[in-house]
Amino acid sequence: MATKRTRQIISELRIYIVEKAIAPGDQLPSERDLSRQLACSRETLRKALDELERAGDIWRHVGQGTFYGMRPLGHPIRDTILVQRASPHQLMQARLNIEPSVAAEAAKFATPAEVAHLSSVAERGRHAATRSECEQLDAAFHRSLAEVTGNPILLGLLDYLAGVRRHATWQREWELTYRRLGVAEFTEHHSLQHQAVVESIAKGSANETAAAMRHHLETVFESMRRAERPS
Numbered sequence: 001m002a003t004k005r006t007r008q009i010i011s012e013l014r015i016y017i018v019e020k021a022i023a024p025g026d027q028l029p030s031e032r033d034l035s036r037q038l039a040c041s042r043e044t045l046r047k048a049l050d051e052l053e054r055a056g057d058i059w060r061h062v063g064q065g066t067f068y069g070m071r072p073l074g075h076p077i078r079d080t081i082l083v084q085r086a087s088p089h090q091l092m093q094a095r096l097n098i099e100p101s102v103a104a105e106a107a108k109f110a111t112p113a114e115v116a117h118l119s120s121v122a123e124r125g126r127h128a129a130t131r132s133e134c135e136q137l138d139a140a141f142h143r144s145l146a147e148v149t150g151n152p153i154l155l156g157l158l159d160y161l162a163g164v165r166r167h168a169t170w171q172r173e174w175e176l177t178y179r180r181l182g183v184a185e186f187t188e189h190h191s192l193q194h195q196a197v198v199e200s201i202a203k204g205s206a207n208e209t210a211a212a213m214r215h216h217l218e219t220v221f222e223s224m225r226r227a228e229r230p231s
Contacts, residue, residue, distance in 0.1 A: 002051055009040050009048040014057070017068055024069030028058070031066075032147065043140050064156070088173040091164050092221045096214065098157055099142065103197055103213035104206035106148040114148045115202045122194035126187050131178045134186045139165065141194050148201075173224060180227040193219060 002010070016038070017028075028034065035045045049066060052058045059071035110118070121144055125137040139162050146158040165171075178186070193216040200209035 002047065005040070005044055006047045006051065009038055009044055010051055012038050013048055013052060022068045026068050027064075028066040028068060042143075043136060088224065089221075091161065092217065092224065095161060096217050096221070098161070099145075099217060100210040100214040102146050102149060102154050102158065103201070104210040105151065105154065106145045107201045107204055107206045107209040109150060110148045110201045110204075114144075115198060118144055118148070118198045118201065119195065122191055122198055125194060126191040128187055131175065134178070135165075138186075138190070138194075145197075177224050177227040190216070190220065 013034075016022075016034075022028065029037070031042055031045055031049075035042045038045065040048075049058065049060070053060060056070050058066055058068055060066045118141065121137060121141045125134065125141065128134040128137055143155075143158055143162065146155040149155070193212070197209060197212045197216060200212045
């Protein structure tokens with residue numbers, strides 16, 4: 001169920017669309033621009049956009065953006081098939097191939113303000129109280145890294161991987177992992193690994209950042225494997 005703040009942003013988005021005379025098929029501004037204009041966090045904005053997409057008011061395509069109106073018929077069928085066929089292990093293999101490079105790029109371009117934002121997201125992850133909150137803050141951290149690169153292709157790839165993580169197959173696997181390992185594994189161990197990535201970015205070391213991200217993802221992958229093993 002949407003929170004009060006999310007419902008408020010949904011209402012403000014609908015007003016924004018009317019005031020800006022956005023027609024069906026028109027592209028909305030980027031999430032970064034929208035969050036600034038609506039004075040809300042990107043997390044809250046994404047939740048509001050999720051609700052609007054479920055209601056059929058908007059549609060989104062990885063690497064292209066967010067569009068007003070109903071999704072065109074038959075678009076994009078292939079993306080849906082890929083998401084449905086991907087296993088959690090295949091997702092982790094893809095992340096291990098992509099995200100260390102994204103993190104390395106972030107180390108080249110991060111401003112002090114962006115480093116502070118990444119550190120804040122990682123720290124908030126340490127105080128997450130539920131599996132859902134853990135996952136939301138984890139996704140926010142990894143997406144923020146892609147935003148720092150300023151590369152829409154890399155951002156689109158991360159958004160696509162995030163879409164796979166919302167699929168039922170991944171959610172079932174992650175629920176099993178979370179129940180077997182406990183909240184401390186995520187709020188402490190994994191959040192500290194996020195901070196290690198941020199510290200490497202602050203140094204401007206692309207190689208160190210890539211290694212820190214690879215270590216983090218390998219830890220997550222191993223956690224999933226451990227959860228699958230008989231007690």
